[in-house]
Amino acid sequence: MKIRYSISLLVAGVVSTLLDAEFFSIPSPGTDITAFLGPRLSSNAAIILPNQPNWANASARWQGYSIPTYQAVVEVSTEKDIQQTILFANNHSIPFIAIGGGHGYTTTMGRMKNGIGISLKRMKTIELDKNNNTAHFGPGLTNGEVLRGLEALGKRTATGNCECAGLGGLLLGGGKGLLQGRFGLVADNLVEARVVLANGSAITASINSNTDLFWALKGAGHNFGIVSEFHQRIYSSEPEEKWVVTESFFTQDKLEILVQIMNGLLDNGKTPYPVGLATFLGFMRSPERDSTKAVLRLLLIHPGSKKEAARLLQPFDSITPISRQTSVTKYTGVVKIIGVSDDGPGCRPPGARHSLPISLLSYNVDAMREAYTIFNNYTAQHEELSKSAVLFEGYSTQAVRAVAEESTAVSDRQFNILVGNFVHHSAAAIVAVEPAYLYGRKIRDVLFAGSGLGRLPAYVNYAYGDETVEQIYGDGWRMEKLRRLKKEYDPSERFNFYNPIV
Ligand SMILES: Cc1cc2nc3c(=O)[nH]c(=O)nc-3n(C[C@H](O)[C@H](O)[C@H](O)COP(=O)(O)OP(=O)(O)OC[C@H]3O[C@@H](n4cnc5c(N)ncnc54)[C@H](O)[C@@H]3O)c2cc1C
Structure with a gap:
C-alpha cells in the first residue's frame, strides 16, 4: 500500500522544501528497490544491483580495504532522485552513503554494511x-x-x-x-x-x-x-602563466640538509612559503635508485619563470641528487608531471591504502630521521608494505590563513605541512593489516612527539579513523x-x- 504524504518537513525550526505529494511516496517495507524506486527516479538515473554487469564499475573505489558494502547503487541524476532514494532507505531502515569520486579511504567507511550507495557520478554539470x-x-x-x-x-x-x-x-x-x-x-x-x-x-x-x-x-x-x-x-x-616543476631523487643521507632548507623557506614555521610554492618530500622504496635503502623524492613546484624558480630554489642545487629533472608547463599540466593525473600512479586503483596523517608547522630534523628509520626498517622487513610512502606536502597558506578561523568548520588553518603517511598493504593479506597499522602509527607518533604541539591535528580527508573527534575537528567550542x-x-x-x- 502506498502512503501519500504532503508535509513541509520541519528541521529543528527550519522549514524545508515542500515535498511534492505525488512524487514522493513512501514504499511499504520489503518493497523491491528496482520495482518501487525505479519508476520514481528521473529518466537518466539507474539502479544497479550486484548481479549486473556494470556493478564493478558502479561500486568501484580507490581504496581496497575497510570499504562500504552495498546491496544496490543508485546512480542519481537529479536532486529529487537523491531525495527519493533517501526516503526509500529510511522507510526500509537501510543505511546509505553518498558516493562522489569514490576516493574516501578512512577506515570508518567500512562501518556501512549492505547499504545503498547514492552515486552522484551522473551529476557532472x-x-x-x-x-x-x-x-x-x-x-x-x-x-x-x-x-x-x-x-x-x-x-x-x-x-x-x-x-x-x-x-x-x-x-x-x-x-x-x-x-x-x-x-x-x-x-x-x-x-x-x-x-x-x-x-x-x-x-x-x-x-x-x-x-x-x-x-x-x-x-x-x-x-x-x-x-x-x-x-x-x-x-x-x-594561460600564459608557467609552472616550474623539479623532480629530484636523493639518497637518504641528504634528509637533514633538505629538511633544513625547507625549514629555512618557512622561517622555521613562522612564515608560510611564498605564494604558489609547494614542496612534496616523500620517503619511498625505489630499488632501481637504491637497492637497499629507501630514497627521498622531492618535488619543487613553483609558478613563474624558470629564473624565478631557480632563484628561490637555489639552496637545493648544492645537494647532489641521484637524478633531477626540471619541466616547465602550464598550471593544468602540473598534475601529469607529479603523477596525479587520471592515468598517473597516484590515481591508480585498486589497493589497500591508509593514511595516518598529521599537520605540522615546520620539520623537526630529529623526528624526520626517526620517521625515516621506521619507514626504512618496516618496508625492508615487510615486503607487503613496500609500496608505502610518507609524503610531506608543503603548501603556501596565505589565502588559507586570511579566512577567519572561526568562520568555517576547518580547524587547522595555520599549518604549513600536511603529512600523508600512506600505508599501502595487500587487502587480501589480512595478516598484513596489523603491522601496517602499527608501522603507520609509529611514524605519526614520532612526528607528533617532535612537533611540540599539544594536540595531534589530523586532516579529516586524510584521517585513518582511529583519531579522536577533537584531533580531526578541533576541540572546545568547535x-x-x-x-x-x-x-x-x-x-x-x-x-x-x-x-x-x-
Ligand atoms: C588519489 C587521491 C588524491 C587526493 N588528493 C587530495 C588533494 O589533493 N587534496 C585534498 O584535500 N584531498 C585529497 N585527497 C583526499 C580526498 O579529499 C578524500 O579522499 C575525499 O574523501 C575524496 O572524496 P570523493 O568524493 O572522491 O570520495 P567518496 O568516497 O565518494 O566520498 C568521501 C565521503 O564524502 C561523502 N561525499 C562525497 N560527495 C558528497 C556530497 N556531494 N555530499 C555529501 N557527502 C558527500 C561520501 O559520502 C563519503 O562519506 C586525495 C585522495 C586520493 C585517494
Whole structure:
C-alpha cells in the first residue's frame, strides 16, 4: 500500500522544501528497490544491483580495504532522485552513503554494511553564472573534470591536486591544493550549497540561509547531508602563466640538509612559503635508485619563470641528487608531471591504502630521521608494505590563513605541512593489516612527539579513523557547535560513516 504524504518537513525550526505529494511516496517495507524506486527516479538515473554487469564499475573505489558494502547503487541524476532514494532507505531502515569520486579511504567507511550507495557520478554539470565569478558544479565531478571544464571556459578555481579525487568529499573536508595560497581552500570558495538532509528534505545553505549548516559544510560536511550542487567562486585562468616543476631523487643521507632548507623557506614555521610554492618530500622504496635503502623524492613546484624558480630554489642545487629533472608547463599540466593525473600512479586503483596523517608547522630534523628509520626498517622487513610512502606536502597558506578561523568548520588553518603517511598493504593479506597499522602509527607518533604541539591535528580527508573527534575537528567550542548542529540537521545520525563527529 502506498502512503501519500504532503508535509513541509520541519528541521529543528527550519522549514524545508515542500515535498511534492505525488512524487514522493513512501514504499511499504520489503518493497523491491528496482520495482518501487525505479519508476520514481528521473529518466537518466539507474539502479544497479550486484548481479549486473556494470556493478564493478558502479561500486568501484580507490581504496581496497575497510570499504562500504552495498546491496544496490543508485546512480542519481537529479536532486529529487537523491531525495527519493533517501526516503526509500529510511522507510526500509537501510543505511546509505553518498558516493562522489569514490576516493574516501578512512577506515570508518567500512562501518556501512549492505547499504545503498547514492552515486552522484551522473551529476557532472558546470554552469557559469552571468557575473562569470561563480559557477554551479554538479556533485559528481572530479578534480580533473573541474580543472579541465573550467580551463575550457578560461577559468580556474581552488581544487585538490589529484585529478581522480571527487570534488564533493574533498570540498566537504576543506580541500587542499596547489592554488590554496592564492584562493584559499576549496571549501573557502563555497558560496552556496543545495543539501538533501537525512529526512529527504532539500534546503539551501549559504551566508543568508541555514548559516550554521553552511559553516559546518566547510570542513565537517560529510556529517550533515548530501550536497546536490556546489556553487563556487571561480577566477580567470592565466594561460600564459608557467609552472616550474623539479623532480629530484636523493639518497637518504641528504634528509637533514633538505629538511633544513625547507625549514629555512618557512622561517622555521613562522612564515608560510611564498605564494604558489609547494614542496612534496616523500620517503619511498625505489630499488632501481637504491637497492637497499629507501630514497627521498622531492618535488619543487613553483609558478613563474624558470629564473624565478631557480632563484628561490637555489639552496637545493648544492645537494647532489641521484637524478633531477626540471619541466616547465602550464598550471593544468602540473598534475601529469607529479603523477596525479587520471592515468598517473597516484590515481591508480585498486589497493589497500591508509593514511595516518598529521599537520605540522615546520620539520623537526630529529623526528624526520626517526620517521625515516621506521619507514626504512618496516618496508625492508615487510615486503607487503613496500609500496608505502610518507609524503610531506608543503603548501603556501596565505589565502588559507586570511579566512577567519572561526568562520568555517576547518580547524587547522595555520599549518604549513600536511603529512600523508600512506600505508599501502595487500587487502587480501589480512595478516598484513596489523603491522601496517602499527608501522603507520609509529611514524605519526614520532612526528607528533617532535612537533611540540599539544594536540595531534589530523586532516579529516586524510584521517585513518582511529583519531579522536577533537584531533580531526578541533576541540572546545568547535565540537560543541558541531554536536549541536548534528542534533539539529541529522538527529537520526544517518550521516555517520566518514570520520563521524558522534
Ligand atoms: C588519489 C587521491 C588524491 C587526493 N588528493 C587530495 C588533494 O589533493 N587534496 C585534498 O584535500 N584531498 C585529497 N585527497 C583526499 C580526498 O579529499 C578524500 O579522499 C575525499 O574523501 C575524496 O572524496 P570523493 O568524493 O572522491 O570520495 P567518496 O568516497 O565518494 O566520498 C568521501 C565521503 O564524502 C561523502 N561525499 C562525497 N560527495 C558528497 C556530497 N556531494 N555530499 C555529501 N557527502 C558527500 C561520501 O559520502 C563519503 O562519506 C586525495 C585522495 C586520493 C585517494
